[in-house]
Amino acid sequence: MVEKEVIVKNPHGLHARPAAVFVQKAASFPCKITISKNDKEVDAKSILAVMSLGVEPNEKIILRADGDKEEEALEELIKICENIEM
Known part of the structure; x- marks a missing residue:
């Protein structure tokens, strides 16, 4: 896990x-992905x-x-979060 x-x-x-772009990208990876904010954790594919x-x-x-491709998944999702032009 990363x-x-x-x-x-x-x-x-x-x-x-x-959010739609983020979820679509998360769904393209075979691993389990979650997002947490203020102690609330949710499925990043929903x-x-x-x-x-x-x-x-x-x-x-x-x-x-x-899971599989976990590091690649995190790298791609971080790019979406940090993209200021979207």
């Missing part, structure tokens, strides 16, 4: 379009779960991946 603390730099946080966290710009989240 985990990384990330500051969401996207000006929209993880709402609507950024759009409703991701949006329920209400991640705003400049908030800290923890991404965890466990």
Whole structure:
């Protein structure tokens, strides 16, 4: 299992379009992926779960991946969280 603390730099946080892009990318990996914010952990492959966290710009989240391609998955998802042009 790998985990990384990330500051969401996207000006929209993880709402609507950024959340959809994030979930679509997470679903493309075979490993289990979760997001945690304020001690609440959700499945990163569920759009409703991701949006329920209400991640705003400049908030800290923890991404965890466990299984095949876990490091690659985390790397790609961090890019989405840090993309300020989305």
